[in-house]
Amino acid sequence: MIIDEFIAKIEGHGALDIDWANKKARLRILEGERLFEGILVNRPAEEAPWITSRICGVCPIAHNLASVKAAEAALGIVPNKTTILLRKLMMASQIIQSHVLHAFFLASPDYLGIDSGIELAKKNPEIFKTAINLKGIGDEISLAVAGRSVLPTTTTIGGFHKIPAKKTLTELSGKLEKNLNYAIAAAKIFAKLNYPQYNIELEFISQTDKKNYPGYESEIIISSQKDDSAIEDYKNDIQEEVRLDSTAKFGRYHEKAIMVGALARLATHHDYLDPVCRKYLRATNFNNPFHNNLAQAIEILHFYKKAQEIVGILLREKLDPTVAVPSANPPLKGIGAVEAPRGGLYHEIHLNDKGKITFINIITPTVQNLPSMEKSAQAILDQSPKISLAEARKLIEMLIRAYDPCITCAVH
Amino acid sequence: MTNDKKLKLGLFDFTDCEGCQVELVGLKEKLLALSERVDIVNWRLGQAKAQWEQFDIALIEGTPLTPGEIDLLKIIREKSRLLVGLGTCATLGGIPAILDKEERQQWYNKIYGPEYEGRGVDALPLSAYVKIDFLIHGCPISGNEAARIFSDLINGKKLNYKDYSVCFECKLANLPCRLLEKKPCLGPIAQGACGAICLKGGSACYGCFGIKEGANVGALLTILNKFASEEEIENYFSMFHNKSKLYDHR
Structure with missing residues (x-):
């Protein structure tokens, strides 16, 4: 059957080809091309965040805010402090939602010897309870701030159509306080799982503002090998290769296969983590890509604490619902960069003087991770001379899941 | 555990954002309760186990954009007693359907370059290719409305929409x-x-x-x-x- 070649339990459709005689692994991406970069041309700028959030149902907030930031840069808009805080809160909920969905429901069954997230309910009820409580909290923050748990309804270029009432934030604060133990449990659970032990040389890159753990604010791209670059040059620094047998491009940073996402952020920014996360760092091996799932659990805890902190600030301060307006003579070209759950995301938007989109370019985290996935898959084949083809396939599919690829994003 | 009396359900996704499946996962305990009343025999996003015999109910998310997806849709139709579209990409073509078929080639050229052969044919609803028994609309679907419809579906009730706009x-x-x-x-x-x-x-x-x-x-x-x-x-x-x-x- 055609569909059976698709790797199960990843977002979107991809296949793994293993040339067993030559011990080579290769990925083929098979998701249909929706052509978002064509869909948006000639449509008004304000539709960009609405439409791009529909690139991915797992990280819609990241796309929504990347487009908002790109359009604001193009229009010379400076959003107010309340807006920035609410967006950071949205990003925290986005990371929690996406990581919980992936790490618990799709990846953890690999390490627990079961098939599906639903089986957790009977076979690992404590883990299941942790997962659904955290998913619930992530969804509630999104609902309160973004208007819906999955695709945002409240956001707009310049600010928010609607901001949450203090009463809603007070309720949210209470719920966050009450459920903190589940976020701690997430880090504990993933610190104790049995990951395949591999040592693979990985180079990590992450967006950063050099002041905070990466998320909403990004100024430069930093690398674990001190090979930094400016975000304005993202298109030159991240080169996308087109392969004729793949609907997704393969992105390399300065011609190297690099890893982006939770493990990359943790490797480059562990000093900025919430102190409560630090003890779980000891369990993290930055040469083992399977530990990306542990890094995701540590980030769940970090962003949970971050969400609590932001809600606290919002409750203390006077909220400003004003939507910021375009400046005179704006550049009409802008880049919006955010650290999405899976890594650095770039939206570039060009507008004409009527506010219509003339050009949009999107580089997603998974595109950047694809060459690294192949490199790590190759390392597994090279480092495991005695395994069978079936074992190799199972292990490499696990590896691909550990990277948390989002093929729907990668193709877009 | 497979129970022969339970309805066999397949949940499939074609080209889309998978956000409707995320809405379903967001139902949490409610989804668990519903899942216990059926036997999920095929769900690529949720499990590795995949059976390809008959389906009492096939739920399909996404638009059948590629020739492979169009073929698969026809195969699933043949194997299914009830075929239900899940989310606007499946029911109306959704966001990908903003592009017309004849516009696609120029975008393949611009986005991928002239040597690349696009896989996508045209973003159309499932109903463009096969008979569909019911459509659960929404971009994304409403989890609660979907749960109501699933419950009716499992109980063999006649499916209907709410009588309001x-x-x-x-x-x-x-x-x-x-x-x-x-x-x-x-x-x-x-x-x-x-x-x-x-x-x-x-x-x-x-x-x-x-x-x-x-x-x-x-x-x-x-x-x-x-x-x-x-x-x-x-x-x-x-x-x-x-x-x-x-x-x-x-």
């Missing part, structure tokens, strides 16, 4: 009327059950739940034409209805 739900929520504020809105003709969630957030209604049966599209167009340009109206209708039948009515 988004406009009705918007009024129930006491929201200011966009049309009175001279902002386009498809709420009066849009099938309800979403709880007017986009309008509650301050966004427009583009009618992602489909056009309500018997809706007076002409009357809405008369109102829209009083304050909105043709292009603006076109943008609203093309968001989710570029390939749906409604488009032909205009």
Whole structure:
């Protein structure tokens, strides 16, 4: 059957080809091309965040805010402090939602010897309870701030159509306080799982503002090998290769296969983590890509604490619902960069003087991770001379899941 | 555990954002309760186990964009007693359907380069290729409305839509009327059950739940034409209805 070649339990459709005689692994991406970069041309700028959030149902907030930031840069808009805080809160909920969905429901069954997230309910009820409580909290923050748990309804270029009432934030604060133990449990659970032990040389890159753990604010791209670059040059620094047998491009940073996402952020920014996360760092091996799932659990805890902190600030301060307006003579070209759950995301938007989109370019985290996935898959084949083809396939599919690829994003 | 008396359910995804499946996972305990009443024999996103015999119910998310997906849709149809579309990509073509078939080649050239051969044929609803038994609309679906329909489906009840439009739900929520504020809105003709969630957030209604049966599209167009340009109206209708039948009515 055609569909059976698709790797199960990843977002979107991809296949793994293993040339067993030559011990080579290769990925083929098979998701249909929706052509978002064509869909948006000639449509008004304000539709960009609405439409791009529909690139991915797992990280819609990241796309929504990347487009908002790109359009604001193009229009010379400076959003107010309340807006920035609410967006950071949205990003925290986005990371929690996406990581919980992936790490618990799709990846953890690999390490627990079961098939599906639903089986957790009977076979690992404590883990299941942790997962659904955290998913619930992530969804509630999104609902309160973004208007819906999955695709945002409240956001707009310049600010928010609607901001949450203090009463809603007070309720949210209470719920966050009450459920903190589940976020701690997430880090504990993933610190104790049995990951395949591999040592693979990985180079990590992450967006950063050099002041905070990466998320909403990004100024430069930093690398674990001190090979930094400016975000304005993202298109030159991240080169996308087109392969004729793949609907997704393969992105390399300065011609190297690099890893982006939770493990990359943790490797480059562990000093900025919430102190409560630090003890779980000891369990993290930055040469083992399977530990990306542990890094995701540590980030769940970090962003949970971050969400609590932001809600606290919002409750203390006077909220400003004003939507910021375009400046005179704006550049009409802008880049919006955010650290999405899976890594650095770039939206570039060009507008004409009527506010219509003339050009949009999107580089997603998974595109950047694809060459690294192949490199790590190759390392597994090279480092495991005695395994069978079936074992190799199972292990490499696990590896691909550990990277948390989002093929729907990668193709877009 | 396989129970022969349980209905065999397959959940499939074609090209899309998978957000409707995320909405389903968001049902948490409710999803677990529903899942215990069926035997999920095939669900690529959720499990590795995959059977390919008969399905009592096949749920399909996404638009069948590639030739492989179109073939697979036909195969699933043959194997399924009931075929249900899940989410607007499956039911109306969704966001990918904003692009017309003849526009695709120029974008393959621009995005991938001239040597690349695009896989996608045209973003169309499932109904363009096979008979569909029921459509669960929404971009994304409403988890609670989907749960209500699943429950009826499992119990063998006749499936139906709520007998009201988004406009009705918007009024129930006491929201200011966009049309009175001279902002386009498809709420009066849009099938309800979403709880007017986009309008509650301050966004427009583009009618992602489909056009309500018997809706007076002409009357809405008369109102829209009083304050909105043709292009603006076109943008609203093309968001989710570029390939749906409604488009032909205009």
